[in-house]
Amino acid sequence: MKQGIRIWGLILFFLIPAGMQAQTAEELVLKVKEKFDKVNDYEAKGKMKMNVTFIKAPVATVKVYYKKPDKMKIHNESGISLVPKGSINISIANIIANAAECDIIDAGKEEKTQLRVIKLLPRNEAADIVLSTLYIDEQQLLIKKTKTTTKENGTYELEMTYGKYAEYGLADKVVFSFNTKDYKLPKGVTFDYDDGTKKGDPKDKLKNKKGRVEISYSSYSINKGVADIVFQ
Amino acid sequence: MWQLLKIELYKIFRRPRTFIAFAVIAAIIFLIQVALKFGGEEYVGMMMSGLNSTFDAPADQVMNGYFVCFIILNLLLIHVPILVALVAGDMISGEANMGTLRLLVSKPVSRTQLLLVKFTAAGIYTILLLLWVALLSLFLSMLIFGTNELFVARGEEVNIISAADILWRYIAAFAFATVGLITVAALSFMLSAFADNSIGPIVATVCVIIVFTILTQMQIPFYDNTIKPYLFTTHMLGWKGFFYVQGEEGVTIERSIENLPAIIRSGLILLAYAVLFLFTAIWYFKRKNILS
Amino acid sequence: MSSIIQVKHLSKEFRDIKAVNDLSFEVPAGQVYGFLGQNGAGKSTTIRMLLTLITPTAGSIEIFGMELRHHRKEILRQTGAMIEKPDLYKYLTALENLRIFALMSGMKVTEKQLMDQLAMVGLAERAKSKVRTFSQGMKQRLGIAVALVHDPRLIILDEPTNGLDPQGIADIRKLIWHLSRDLGKTLMVSSHLLGEMELIADNMLIIDKGKKIVEGKKEALLNPDTVQVEIMTDDKDKAIAVIRETNWKDCLAASANGTVLLEMQKEDIPQLNRTLAERGINIFSLRPKHTLEDFFLSLTKN
Incomplete structure (x- = not known):
């Protein structure tokens, strides 16, 4: 008996910290997904700011529409909605929705932030996404950051800041970083005029090829129904 | 002076030739508008080809009245000088050719005054021509295509300007284009003072503009640094500068202009040329023996 | 008798050609002054100098007792001219042409005055017709109307009967008489046709190769001792x-x-x-x- 107790104790000794340490990666992803599943659809208002080296655009007033499982649309209320390609597919909702078709790998914790790092490897070899890395706040069950590597469009990063809508897993602010390709229009198509000032070395310009899109949401209207037509 | 100006304007606007320019402009703008109305999205797609790999750019939003106007001005403003020359190049030599110059010059009006009045009339014609362009290319396009932000595709950059920030830019651009075209009018006018037939100055103006425009558009470093800065055609494109904005972290700064000093410099160079041409015309004409 | 035009030692050289060579003459007031010479004799050059179209190389011109160079506007305001062909704005009507040149002469004219002027040259019925549709004779008469529209003291007509049929020539002759005898205008009329001059001129100047040959009263020239x-x-x-x-x-x-x-x-x-x-x-x-x-x-x- 004593021995049995000792064995159990030993098992417990090993097990409890594991249990305390938290759920497995799969469980965590599942929990996050459950939280997110509360949202069937939403319509959010916000401001979109773009920071791409070769683009100067005004801050846009946008409406973002979402509908389960993976429909999403950013609509510019005030002007031309120049939306980075693939950004829709790289949304958290999308990543979470696809998690079931991925191998989930636990990569421990990021030391500085204490966020849980989980890597998702799509099982489908043909998928555009090669790897998604999620940085999850385990207490609040919120994804704070994702990094997604794609075959076609390089690496994307999402960084979320949460506030009022945290209970639905919806961020107040999303920063989307992506790789941009060179932009150069052939002469004749452009509307250029040489004002005689010396331009900086074009090579310097092209080095910095990260683009950033920042959406600050002011309000969400959740589960009020969104017509399919807006996604067209 | 006002009386003389009225007479000159009367003479200009009673001639059928004057309205050719207005009709040609209307026809060109109409053709462009029709083309863009029915095939504009493809055109925009072509223009945004550099962006399409990274962005979803909605062609239907890009294609709006402001954008259409921008395209029209890009296509049209290179050719309006020819239409300006049609009238300005005829102001003096046309009278010589018709035989009315000797009557005009034997009237109690000084030659300097006569030339200033004639040039002013040519300038007013030019301004009216541009107002006509503005009316059709901007306001009609706004009616047909609606308004939205303006998408400006540059060689290595895209500028998007919010709808509320555009109209004044067009007004400034048209004002600048006026200066450019007045310079053309002055050139044509000067050649007109030298000649006794109408065709010569008109053809000469057109030739000068064609040659200069080719030099302007040729990307040859040898010319870029030597003669290009002195060609007035180079500076005539300065109106585009009003659509190049400053940005802060990628965000367009409202009411900003990327390089205002360059635009002002171009404008001043154009004005300097115009004044030079006009003074040369007056200087020559005052001494000219009217033998026509 | 006072002189309306006083020309002294007037010369004009075009490069190496002496178009007018040391020409002096006086045009008396109220008379028809015939200015005679063959084509190319220098008549037109002289007339153009009188109208400030050509700058003389040398010599002086006084009109109405004023130096032409310094009182150009005052002199031209009181001078009407038809120089060579009566070229006018073909795309405008007779009335419009007339109004333009009246205004250019600094004269405010009423529609009636213009119509009277046209009636005088027999063009009242064609007032609203474009000059393009006019015959040579009608253009000639309109040209004269333009020269007269601002009621000038001095009228210079360069070859006014050129290209006209006999009836047209007779009409112009009558008009010149009317202007001189009835209205007291001073006229300087150039021609290369002596027959015409014989009929209308009081005084005459004959030039050749830019030089004066003879000047004087017609009677004296016709019946000399x-x-x-x-x-x-x-x-x-x-x-x-x-x-x-x-x-x-x-x-x-x-x-x-x-x-x-x-x-x-x-x-x-x-x-x-x-x-x-x-x-x-x-x-x-x-x-x-x-x-x-x-x-x-x-x-x-x-």
């Missing part, structure tokens, strides 16, 4: 030698093709005839040239 006599003989040189021995030796003007030209008193002609015959010179003809036409031709020959 001194006439030119053209003698055709069988021996020109002998005739000249004979004349050289007589009192008429200073009268010798020229000789060519077997003829001798003398300028002499009319009453001396019979005596000359006798003298030559006595010296055995056979005279084929002895012709006094007393018409202006002959005079003009003889002067401007060569």
Whole structure:
């Protein structure tokens, strides 16, 4: 008996910290997904700011529409909605929705932030996404950051800041970083005029090829129904 | 002076030739508008080809009245000088050719005054021509295509300007284009003072503009640094500068202009040329023996 | 009699061509001054200098007693001109043309004044027609109307009858008479046709190759005490030698093709005839040239 107790104790000794340490990666992803599943659809208002080296655009007033499982649309209320390609597919909702078709790998914790790092490897070899890395706040069950590597469009990063809508897993602010390709229009198509000032070395310009899109949401209207037509 | 100006304007606007320019402009703008109305999205797609790999750019939003106007001005403003020359190049030599110059010059009006009045009339014609362009290319396009932000595709950059920030830019651009075209009018006018037939100055103006425009558009470093800065055609494109904005972290700064000093410099160079041409015309004409 | 135009030593050179050479003349007030010369004699250049179209190389021009260079506007305000062809704005109507040039002369005119002016040249019915549709004669008359529209004191008409049919020429002639006799205007009318000048001019200036040949009253020129006599003989040189021995030796003007030209008193002609015959010179003809036409031709020959 004593021995049995000792064995159990030993098992417990090993097990409890594991249990305390938290759920497995799969469980965590599942929990996050459950939280997110509360949202069937939403319509959010916000401001979109773009920071791409070769683009100067005004801050846009946008409406973002979402509908389960993976429909999403950013609509510019005030002007031309120049939306980075693939950004829709790289949304958290999308990543979470696809998690079931991925191998989930636990990569421990990021030391500085204490966020849980989980890597998702799509099982489908043909998928555009090669790897998604999620940085999850385990207490609040919120994804704070994702990094997604794609075959076609390089690496994307999402960084979320949460506030009022945290209970639905919806961020107040999303920063989307992506790789941009060179932009150069052939002469004749452009509307250029040489004002005689010396331009900086074009090579310097092209080095910095990260683009950033920042959406600050002011309000969400959740589960009020969104017509399919807006996604067209 | 006002009386003389009225007479000159009367003479200009009673001639059928004057309205050719207005009709040609209307026809060109109409053709462009029709083309863009029915095939504009493809055109925009072509223009945004550099962006399409990274962005979803909605062609239907890009294609709006402001954008259409921008395209029209890009296509049209290179050719309006020819239409300006049609009238300005005829102001003096046309009278010589018709035989009315000797009557005009034997009237109690000084030659300097006569030339200033004639040039002013040519300038007013030019301004009216541009107002006509503005009316059709901007306001009609706004009616047909609606308004939205303006998408400006540059060689290595895209500028998007919010709808509320555009109209004044067009007004400034048209004002600048006026200066450019007045310079053309002055050139044509000067050649007109030298000649006794109408065709010569008109053809000469057109030739000068064609040659200069080719030099302007040729990307040859040898010319870029030597003669290009002195060609007035180079500076005539300065109106585009009003659509190049400053940005802060990628965000367009409202009411900003990327390089205002360059635009002002171009404008001043154009004005300097115009004044030079006009003074040369007056200087020559005052001494000219009217033998026509 | 005061002079309206006073030209002194006027010259104009175009490169190496002397179009007008040291020309001086005076146009008396209230008269028709005929300005005669062959085509290319320098009439148009002279007229253009009077109208400030051409700057003289040398000499002075005074009109209405004022130096033209310094009082250009005042002088031109009171001067009307038709220079060579009556070229006007073809795409405008007669009335519009007339109004434009009235206004250019600094004159405010009413529609009625313009119509009266057109009526005077017989174009009232065509007032609203475009000049493009006008015949040469109608253009000529409109050109004159333009010259008159601002009621000038001095009217300069350069070849006003050019290209007109006989009726047109007669009409212009009547108009010129009317302007001179009835309205008291001073007119300077140029022509290369002497016949015309004979009919209308009071005074006359004849120029050739830019130089004055003769100037004076028409009557004096037509019926001079001194006439030119053209003698055709069988021996020109002998005739000249004979004349050289007589009192008429200073009268010798020229000789060519077997003829001798003398300028002499009319009453001396019979005596000359006798003298030559006595010296055995056979005279084929002895012709006094007393018409202006002959005079003009003889002067401007060569």
